[in-house]
Amino acid sequence: MRLFLHELRGELRLYVRSRELAFFTFLLPILFLVILGSAYGDEEIEGHLGADYLVSGMIGYGVASTAFAGLAIVLVIRREEGILKRLRATPLPAFTYIAAVLATTMIAFLVGAVCIVALAVTLFGGHFPKSPVSLAVALVLGGACFAAIGIGVTTFLHRSEGASAAINAVYIPLSFLSGAFFSQGGFPRFLTIAADIFPLKYFIDLVAAISLEGEQIWERPVEVAVIAVWGLAGTAFALRRFRWVPREG
Amino acid sequence: MSRAVVVEGLEKAYGEVRAVRGVSFTIETGEVFGLLGPNGAGKTTTVEILEGYRTRDAGRIEVLGVDPATAGSAWRERIGVVLQSGSLYPQLTVVEILRLFGGYYERPRDVGEVIGIVGLEEKKDQRVHTLSGGQKRRLDLAIALVGDPELVFLDEPTTGFDPEARRRAWDTIRSLRELGKTTLLTTHYLDEAERLCDRVAVLRDGKIAALGRPAELTGALPPTEIRYRLDGQEVVVRTEEPTRVLNELTAEALRSGVELEALEVSRPSLEDVYLSLTQESPR
Numbered sequence: 001m002r003l004f005l006h007e008l009r010g011e012l013r014l015y016v017r018s019r020e021l022a023f024f025t026f027l028l029p030i031l032f033l034v035i036l037g038s039a040y041g042d043e044e045i046e047g048h049l050g051a052d053y054l055v056s057g058m059i060g061y062g063v064a065s066t067a068f069a070g071l072a073i074v075l076v077i078r079r080e081e082g083i084l085k086r087l088r089a090t091p092l093p094a095f096t097y098i099a100a101v102l103a104t105t106m107i108a109f110l111v112g113a114v115c116i117v118a119l120a121v122t123l124f125g126g127h128f129p130k131s132p133v134s135l136a137v138a139l140v141l142g143g144a145c146f147a148a149i150g151i152g153v154t155t156f157l158h159r160s161e162g163a164s165a166a167i168n169a170v171y172i173p174l175s176f177l178s179g180a181f182f183s184q185g186g187f188p189r190f191l192t193i194a195a196d197i198f199p200l201k202y203f204i205d206l207v208a209a210i211s212l213e214g215e216q217i218w219e220r221p222v223e224v225a226v227i228a229v230w231g232l233a234g235t236a237f238a239l240r241r242f243r244w245v246p247r248e249g
Numbered sequence: 250m251s252r253a254v255v256v257e258g259l260e261k262a263y264g265e266v267r268a269v270r271g272v273s274f275t276i277e278t279g280e281v282f283g284l285l286g287p288n289g290a291g292k293t294t295t296v297e298i299l300e301g302y303r304t305r306d307a308g309r310i311e312v313l314g315v316d317p318a319t320a321g322s323a324w325r326e327r328i329g330v331v332l333q334s335g336s337l338y339p340q341l342t343v344v345e346i347l348r349l350f351g352g353y354y355e356r357p358r359d360v361g362e363v364i365g366i367v368g369l370e371e372k373k374d375q376r377v378h379t380l381s382g383g384q385k386r387r388l389d390l391a392i393a394l395v396g397d398p399e400l401v402f403l404d405e406p407t408t409g410f411d412p413e414a415r416r417r418a419w420d421t422i423r424s425l426r427e428l429g430k431t432t433l434l435t436t437h438y439l440d441e442a443e444r445l446c447d448r449v450a451v452l453r454d455g456k457i458a459a460l461g462r463p464a465e466l467t468g469a470l471p472p473t474e475i476r477y478r479l480d481g482q483e484v485v486v487r488t489e490e491p492t493r494v495l496n497e498l499t500a501e502a503l504r505s506g507v508e509l510e511a512l513e514v515s516r517p518s519l520e521d522v523y524l525s526l527t528q529e530s531p532r
């Protein structure tokens with residue numbers, strides 16, 4: 001526990017210090033909320049106030065950028081630069097290290113989500129989410145699932161250069177197709193099929209159902225199941241294939 | 250004395266490349282042991298197997314009494330590592346990174362003291378990305394020492410050091426020896442190996458070509474060499490009796506009023522041994 005807290009403090013410091021990463025993965029969803037909110041915040045979208053409607057999409061974009069993309073990019077860079085390798089020579093247990101990295105990611109994502117809700121309420125007259133406890137559970141579930149997939153994805157990337165480009169090429173289009181920015185309605189069917197496979201759409205739908213309609217998380221078993229299955233698959237993959245050392249050594 | 254490292258019949262191949270082919274040596278506790286050899290000789294492979302990073306194909310290994318392939322956190326408490334390559338968190342300062350790594354150990358050394366050992370006092374509050382290459386390398390050494398290890402593995406630790414930093418690193422390694430700690434280092438600087446190591450092994454093509462104290466290895470070579478230039482021609486004389494030969498040579502030169510240009514007398518160095526061992530065509 002002492003080691004976990006020590007590493008968590010270190011990881012939080014590293015997160016705050018890495019400006020580029022913090023901007024792209026943490027601030028960008030918040031920035032998009034402000035931009036889109038200024039344009040559509042007071043309009044009515046699908047029967048809801050624009051500001052309220054945007055919240056679930058931006059939280060969805062946030063989970064993909066913070067928990068999935070940010071985590072995957074950091075781990076690939078650390079692995080390829082030999083930082084993970086060096087850590088393996090210290091007494092810090094692998095489990096403790098991963099736990100601290102995951103906790104940092106979760107904290108960043110949750111702080112981001114709270115900022116999104118707070119800004120929607122204060123700047124654009126949005127409403128407080130309807131079922132806050134269910135929402136909190138859904139956020140933790142989503143954060144864990146996307147972080148697990150993020151760790152799993154590191155096994156496909158072999159160089160730190162280009163890692164962030166490859167990751168961005170996956171999650172940014174997927175965010176659009178999953179309805180993070182606009183309703184999915186306008187996209188052609190063959191594109192939305194791709195979104196139906198991945199968990200992001202289900203996460204956004206789940207968050208929308210909870211925060212807009214006031215449903216509870218157990219009323220959405222399909223969404224929860226898809227997210228959980230992806231999370232478990234990512235975890236299983238990460239456990240079997242995760243590497244601590246760069247490919248050539 | 251007990252043995253810090255035992256290696257017997259170590260083998261390791263990467264596909265077709267047989268990087269290590271039946272290497273055996275032991276390192277006594279408190280010894281500074283050097284692993285020399287040309288690029289690709291198998292030094293890093295050997296060291297990283299001992300550190301527990303790489304698997305081996307055959308052979309018996311004990312590092313601090315434990316097989317590194319199955320060793321855990323308690324064993325890692327006792328070792329320190331400088332890898333041949335690799336970088337550090339660029340956004341932390343020298344002090345922060347040493348506190349972070351020191352915190353992984355039960356009884357770390359004082360961070361300020363370790364910074365002093367490697368001579369980074371002036372840079373201690375600077376971010377790692379602002380350090381020069383040699384300064385980063387010194388930080389690598391500091392990290393290897395911060396856990397107060399019994400055994401340190403240093404894979405080309407002084408590459409990129411300026412002469413003063415190299416002397417300082419030598420002093421550090423000697424002081425580790427005085428504290429009874431064991432060092433395994435690889436280096437391409439033969440003067441470094443000669444001055445610092447109690448014993449060295451020269452690897453070639455994954456096999457040990459020579460093993461012993463630097464003085465023993467140089468003792469096996471042809472004797473003293475006397476070189477000078479005469480009429481623009483370089484002359485080299487090798488002799489068992491340098492005093493007599495030199496006396497005759499200079500007496501003759503004085504008598505005939507000739508100057509022996511660039512006169513030089515040298516004992517064979519470890520470098521000569523090394524070159525004679527590694528330049529023979531393989532097998």
Ligand SMILES: Nc1ncnc2c1ncn2[C@@H]1O[C@H](COP(=O)(O)OP(=O)(O)OP(=O)(O)O)[C@@H](O)[C@H]1O
Nearest residue numbers: 248249263266268287288289290291292293294295
């Ligand atoms: N991960 C690897 N995969 C395949 N071949 C490897 C790998 N690591 C080393 N080799 C090969 O094994 C041989 C020994 O390499 P090693 O890195 O141990 O040499 P070295 O003595 O440390 O050399 P240097 O002085 O250049 O550091 C080389 O032929 C190298 O190409």
Ligand SMILES: [Mg+2]
Nearest residue numbers: 292293294333
């Ligand atoms: Mg090497």
